[in-house]
Amino acid sequence: MLQAAIRVLQAQGYKITEPRKQVLEVLEGAQKPLSPYDIQSFLKQKGKYLNHVTIYRILDLFCSLNLAHKVLSIGGFVKCSLGTAEGCHRFMVCHQCGAIQEFADKELCQGEDAFTRNLGFHTKYHLSESSGLCADCFRKQFEEQKLG
Amino acid sequence: MLQAAIRVLQAQGYKITEPRKQVLEVLEGAQKPLSPYDIQSFLKQKGKYLNHVTIYRILDLFCSLNLAHKVLSIGGFVKCSLGTAEGCHRFMVCHQCGAIQEFADKELCQGEDAFTRNLGFHTKYHLSESSGLCADCFRKQFEEQKLG
DNA sequence: ATCGTTGCAAAACCTTTGCACCAAT
DNA sequence: ATTGGTGCAAAGGTTTTGCAACGAT
Numbered sequence: 007m008l009q010a011a012i013r014v015l016q017a018q019g020y021k022i023t024e025p026r027k028q029v030l031e032v033l034e035g036a037q038k039p040l041s042p043y044d045i046q047s048f049l050k051q052k053g054k055y056l057n058h059v060t061i062y063r064i065l066d067l068f069c070s071l072n073l074a075h076k077v078l079s080i081g082g083f084v085k086c087s088l089g090t091a092e093g094c095h096r097f098m099v100c101h102q103c104g105a106i107q108e109f110a111d112k113e114l115c116q117g118e119d120a121f122t123r124n125l126g127f128h129t130k131y132h133l134s135e136s137s138g139l140c141a142d143c144f145r146k147q148f149e150e151q152k153l154g
Numbered sequence: 155m156l157q158a159a160i161r162v163l164q165a166q167g168y169k170i171t172e173p174r175k176q177v178l179e180v181l182e183g184a185q186k187p188l189s190p191y192d193i194q195s196f197l198k199q200k201g202k203y204l205n206h207v208t209i210y211r212i213l214d215l216f217c218s219l220n221l222a223h224k225v226l227s228i229g230g231f232v233k234c235s236l237g238t239a240e241g242c243h244r245f246m247v248c249h250q251c252g253a254i255q256e257f258a259d260k261e262l263c264q265g266e267d268a269f270t271r272n273l274g275f276h277t278k279y280h281l282s283e284s285s286g287l288c289a290d291c292f293r294k295q296f297e298e299q300k301l302g
Numbered sequence: 303a304t305c306g307t308t309g310c311a312a313a314a315c316c317t318t319t320g321c322a323c324c325a326a327t
Numbered sequence: 328a329t330t331g332g333t334g335c336a337a338a339g340g341t342t343t344t345g346c347a348a349c350g351a352t
Contacts, residue, residue, distance in 0.1 A: 021306065021351050043341085057309050062342065064307095078226035079281050096266075098275045111269055114262075118284060121259055126289030127246045133227050135281040136266060141274030169326050171332065191316085205334050210317065212332095 008034055011073045011085075018071065025056050029064045030085070033074060038104040039082025077106060079135045084108070094132040100140035102147075107140070156182055159221045159233075166219065173204050177212045178233070181222060186252040187230025225254060227283045232256070242280040248288035250295075255288070 011030050012022055020026075032040065032048045040048070042061040049056055065083050068074035072095075074083050079099055084106050088095055091110035098107045119129050139147065159178050160170055168174075180188065180196045188196070190209040197204055213231050216222035222231050225245055232254050236243055239258035246255045267277050287295065 019306095023307065023351070025308070041341090058341090059310080059343080060308055098270050098273065098277070100275075101278070107273065107275070109269070109273065114265055114269060117262055117265055118282070121257070121262060122246050122284050122286075125246065125255065125257065126292075127248075127255070127284065127286055128292045129246070129284045129286040130249070131285055133281070133283040133285065134266070136270050136275065136277045137279050137281065138270075138275055138277040144274075144276045167331095169331065171326070173333070189316090206316090207318080207335080208333055 011068075014071055014073060020067065025060050026064055026067075028054055028056060029061060029068070030073075033068075033083065033085035036084065037106075039077040039080045039084045039106060041082050044082065075108075077135065078133065079137060080104070094134065096132070096134040096136070098136045098138070098140070100143055101137050102139055102143035105140050105142075159216075162219055162221060168215065173208050174212055174215075176202055176204060177209060177216070178221075181216075181231065181233035184232065185254070187225040187228045187232050187254060189230050192230065223256075225283065226281065227285060228252070242282065244280075244282040244284070246284045246286070246288070248291055249285050250287055250291035253288050253290075 008027075008030050012027070015022060015026065028049055029045060032045050036048075042058055042065060045061050045065075046056060046058055065074060065076075068085075069076060069083070072086055074085050075095060075097075076083055077097055077099060084097075086095065087108045088110055092112040093110045093115035096109050096111070096114070098109065100106075114134075115132060118132055118134075122129050156175075156178055160175070163170060163174065176197055177193060180193050184196075190206055190213060193209050193213075194204060194206055213222060213224075216233075217224060217231070220234050220243075222233050223243060223245075224231055225247065227247055232245075234243065235256045236258055240260040241258045241263035243256055243258050244262070246257065248254075262282075263280060266280055266282075270277050
């Protein structure tokens, strides 16, 4: 996984540096979107230090290479967990626990494109985030309702 | 249009103040999403002054009442141009001229919900922005290609 | 050795908070 | 008169910039 990202960097002529590997590692291990300062904190816990500017720049790079995405409804970054998928990369965001799941579906993109094309618009890419409850949180809430 | 928004405010027990009317007016007249400071600049041109904090608070209020939306891919605010529509409010964002068009479609929402439900997710609402070229900018680009 | 990367300092920018005053109802 | 709204000052947080030093190739 991490290896795949490193190969992408190398293939594009970017250097494999400690800071980049560290940010990759943190993103790999995260369950939720992380802000640049979140990432800095995580690293501090491991006894490592990165300047926040460095983290900003690394995240910019990763996003430009689709190794990471910015989840706009949260304002944090996640590693990209999809390959060169069919259709744009979408997110489900649990507003209870903050967990993220990435997915893609060609038909959803086609439906959206068809609709906007009728309005004369030519779509390059989609941004799509579904907010709600993940399976776990939904179950928990359901149990609580039975009790209460 | 502006009247409709004012009625919504009144109906909810919010006061109709000069600052609120001014922000509404600016949003009405805008073709693109505006940041709080953009709005302040627009008003300054008209010889009016609002504190930025006031603008932040007014925008918060408007968004909570669905009189305005924040366009996340741009980071600015637009007036809501839809009624209580079928399905969530979506945007087409022209990355050339910045123009915004709002739309809604029940089927798109249903398609997305169906897909995520299969993954155990329970969607509350969607965030959806399509980025690309509006009809005008597409035409212009097309003309230029013919020439070049 | 080269050139891309990082760290640092600083600045710019964005957003929020608390409180006193003002104004719409 | 009441209560919500606004302005101000200040603080806190986020993001960007320029430059010198470092390190992967």
